[in-house]
Amino acid sequence: MSPGTDLISCTKALRTRVKKAAKFGFADLTGESMPEVVSSTFREFTPHKPEKHRIDNGKNTGAFDKYEDTVFDYPSIIQSKLGGKWDQYNKLLSAQIGLCNFHCWYCYVPEAVLRGSGAQYLTPQDLVDQFLKIRCARESKSSVLRISGGEPFLAPDLVLDCLEYLERIGLDKEVFLWSETNLSPFLSEEPGGPVLAQIWLQQRGSRLEDLASFRNFALHPCLHGTNPSDFHQTTLAQAEFFDRLVEAFATLVRSRIAIYPTISSNASPSDNLDSLFSKLKAIHPNLPLRFALVTYDFAYPPVNERLTREHRTPTRYDSRSMISKWDELLRKHYGKSYAEIPRKDVGLDDQ
Numbered sequence: 001m002s003p004g005t006d007l008i009s010c011t012k013a014l015r016t017r018v019k020k021a022a023k024f025g026f027a028d029l030t031g032e033s034m035p036e037v038v039s040s041t042f043r044e045f046t047p048h049k050p051e052k053h054r055i056d057n058g059k060n061t062g063a064f065d066k067y068e069d070t071v072f073d074y075p076s077i078i079q080s081k082l083g084g085k086w087d088q089y090n091k092l093l094s095a096q097i098g099l100c101n102f103h104c105w106y107c108y109v110p111e112a113v114l115r116g117s118g119a120q121y122l123t124p125q126d127l128v129d130q131f132l133k134i135r136c137a138r139e140s141k142s143s144v145l146r147i148s149g150g151e152p153f154l155a156p157d158l159v160l161d162c163l164e165y166l167e168r169i170g171l172d173k174e175v176f177l178w179s180e181t182n183l184s185p186f187l188s189e190e191p192g193g194p195v196l197a198q199i200w201l202q203q204r205g206s207r208l209e210d211l212a213s214f215r216n217f218a219l220h221p222c223l224h225g226t227n228p229s230d231f232h233q234t235t236l237a238q239a240e241f242f243d244r245l246v247e248a249f250a251t252l253v254r255s256r257i258a259i260y261p262t263i264s265s266n267a268s269p270s271d272n273l274d275s276l277f278s279k280l281k282a283i284h285p286n287l288p289l290r291f292a293l294v295t296y297d298f299a300y301p302p303v304n305e306r307l308t309r310e311h312r313t314p315t316r317y318d319s320r321s322m323i324s325k326w327d328e329l330l331r332k333h334y335g336k337s338y339a340e341i342p343r344k345d346v347g348l349d350d351q
Contacts, residue, residue, distance in 0.1 A: 006238070007101065007184055007187070007237045007238060007241045008184075008187055008189055008196070010101045011101045011151075011154070011184050011185060011187070011196060012196065014099045014100075014101050014151070014154055015154050015155075015196070015200065017099055017116060018097060018098075018099055018154045018155050019154075019155060019157075019158075020121050022123055023121035023122055023123050023126075024097070024121065024122060024123075024124070024127075024155050024158045025097065025098050025099065025116060025119035025120070025121050026041055026095050026096060026097060026098055026119065026120050026121070026122055026127070027095075027096040027097070027098035027109075027113040027116075027118075027119065027120075027150070028040050028041075028098075028118040028119065028120045029041065029042070029043060029096070029113075030118075032110055032112075032113060033110070033301060034108075034109070034110065034113075038093070038134060038138070039130070039134055040120065041095050041120065041122070041127070041130055042093045042094060042095055042130065042131065042134055043093075043094050043096075044091060044092070044093060044094070044138075044142070045091075045092040045093075045094045045146060046090060046091060046092075047072040047073075047074040047075060047090060047092065048072055048073075048074075048075055048090050049072070052297075053068055053069045053070055053295075054069070054070050054072040055069040055070065055071065055072065056071070056072060056073045056074075056075055056076050057071055057073060057076075057339050057342050058073045058075075058076025058077065058080070058342035058343070058344050058345075059073075059075065059076050059086055064339050066323055066327065066337070066338050066339055067319070067320050067323060070265075070292070070293075070294055070295045071292040071293075071294075071339055071343070072292075073260075073292070073342060073343055073344065074089060074090075074092070074144070074178060075087075075089040075090045076342060076344050077218060077260060077343060077344045078143075078144065078176045078178075078218070080344040081176070081215050081216065081218075081258075082143075082173060082174070082176060082215070082216060084143070084174075088141065088142075088143045089143055089144055089176065091138075091140050091141075091142040091143075091144070092142060092144040092145075092146040092178065093131050093134055093135065093142045093144070093145060093146065094146040094147075094148045095127060095131075095145075095146070095147055095148065096109065096113060096148045096149055096150055097147065097148070097149040097150035097151060097152045097154060097155060098113055098114075098115075098116045098117075098118075098119040098149075098150055099114070099115070099116045099119075099149075099150050099151065099154060100114045100149055100150040100151045100182075101151055101154075101182075101184055101237075102151070102182050102184070102224060102234075102235040102236070102237060103235060103236040103237075104224055104234050104235050105233075105234060105303070105306060105307060105310075105312050105314045106234070106264075106267050106296050106298055106303055106314075107302065107303070107306070108297070108300035108302055108303060109149075109150070109302060110302045111302060111305070111306060113150070114150060124158055124161035124162045124165055125161075125165055127145075127147075127158075127162060128145065128162050128165050128166060131145045131175075132171075132175075143174060143175055143176060144175070144176045144177075144178055145162065145175060145176070145177050145178070146177075146178045146179070147159060147162070147177065147178075147179040147180075148179070148180055149180065151181065151182055151184065151185070152179045152180055152181060153179070153181040153184075153185040153186070153197050154185060155200075156185065156197040156200055156201050156208075156211070157200055157201055157203070157204050157206070159177065159179050159211065159217070160201065160204075160206055160210060160211055162177055163177055163211070163214045163216070163217055166216065167214070172214065172215075172216050173216065175216065176216045176217070176218070177214075177216060177217050178217075178218055178219075178220065179217075179218075179219055179220070180219070180220040180221070180222065181219060181220070181221050181222070182221075182222055182224060182235075182245075183221050183222075183223065183245040183248045183249075184196075184237075184241075184245065185197040185200075186245075186248035186251050186252060187241070187244055187245070187248060195208075195248070195251055207255075208251070208255035208257065209255050209256065211255070211257055212255050212256040212257045212258070217257075217258065218258045218259070218260060219252070219257050219258065219259050219260070220259070220260050220261065220262065221248075221249070221252065221259055221261045221262075222261070222262050222263075223245065223246070223261060223262070223263050224264075225242060225263075225268055226263060226268040226269060226270070226271075226272070226273055226276050226322075227242065227269070227271065227272050227275075227276070228240065228242040228243070230268050230269055231245075233314055233315070234267060234268075234314065243279075246276065246279050246280070246283075247279075247283075249261070249280065249283050249284075249287060250283045253283060253284045253287070253348055253349075256348075256349065258348075259290065259348070260290060260292070260343055261287075261290060261291050261292075262291060262292045262293070262294045263291060263293055263294070263322075264293075264294055264295075264296050264322075265293035265294060265295050265317075265319035265322040265323055266295050266296055266316060266317050266318070266319040266322070267296055267314070267316065267317065268317060268322060269315070269317055269321075269322075270317075270321045270322045270324075270325040270326075273322070273325045273326065273329065274329065277326075277329045277333075281333065284348055284349075286346050286347060286348055287348065288329070288330065288333070288334075289330070289334065289336070289341055289343070289346040290343055290346050290348065291326075292339075292343065293319070293322060293323055293326055293338070295319045298316070323338060326338055
């Protein structure tokens with residue numbers, strides 16, 4: 001989005017570009033220099049990759065070093081919901097919504113993809129059928145369809161349609177759907193009004209709670225910043241929306257959607273982290289325990305290209321400072337250190 005553009009207006013405008021009748025716009029990955037592209041629609045993503053210090057602390061793989069390792073626990077979370085073998089959930093086939101309303105400087109996705117260049121429009125059935133075809137053809141068979149972005153929840157109805165289709169064809173106990181959001185679709189236009197994602201679901205007679213009814217679904221909300229100023233520097237969205245995005249977690253918790261949130265540990269400051277921690281804890285007593293602190297890799301070519309072209313000079317932070325502060329707060333409030341409790345074991349009511 002452009003600086004100064006109202007975030008809600010931008011989000012609504014992009015929604016009209018993402019959905020065309022019964023089809024949704026996905027990035028055409030043909031020719032893109034993104035890692036592990038396997039088709040024009042999908043790339044393969046491996047969450048647990050020890051050589052990159054991406055560790056699943058829900059699996060018995062030895063000690064977790066909170067300063068060196070990053071929690072990537074998708075496989076154990078999914079296994080806790082569907083059973084089966086852990087390894088079958090460590091390969092995700094990821095399709096990307098081709099638009100985003102944030103302009104994060106550290107995004108590894110090429111700019112053309114984020115701005116919808118060369119979008120391909122697919123029905124939910126098209127998307128799932130393509131996933132199943134690639135899944136069957138690959139030696140390392142993936143049981144996880146990931147709808148990424150861009151901002152996937154510009155299309156919450158797409159996510160719900162895919163879940164319903166998987167159920168109809170009898171694969172809801174075998175295939176997991178993982179998605180992400182920057183939380184903006186969970187903003188409301190006016191205080192007390194329905195959030196944007198709810199409005200879009202209502203148009204097909206559905207509710208957010210319908211998403212929560214599927215055991216083979218989880219959502220990764222990423223909080224882009226730890227305070228309003230940091231949020232603005234990262235995303236170019238107006239700083240005043242930051243607190244509203246934090247409050248959006250209350251909507252997700254009330255809807256009972258299974259959420260596993262993150263904050264960057266090396267692109268956000270630890271200053272005033274106490275305030276953010278308290279706000280999250282007020283939304284739900286266990287919510288801070290569900291957070292993972294993600295150390296971002298800034299080496300992707302689109303990051304440097306973006307910073308050079310736009311003359312942006314963001315601050316990069318020492319991840320140890322953020323992790324130490326978060327760890328201190330967890331010990332103070334829960335008597336547990338960071339990542340000591342696997343996120344799959346942290347309850348948010350009956351999730």
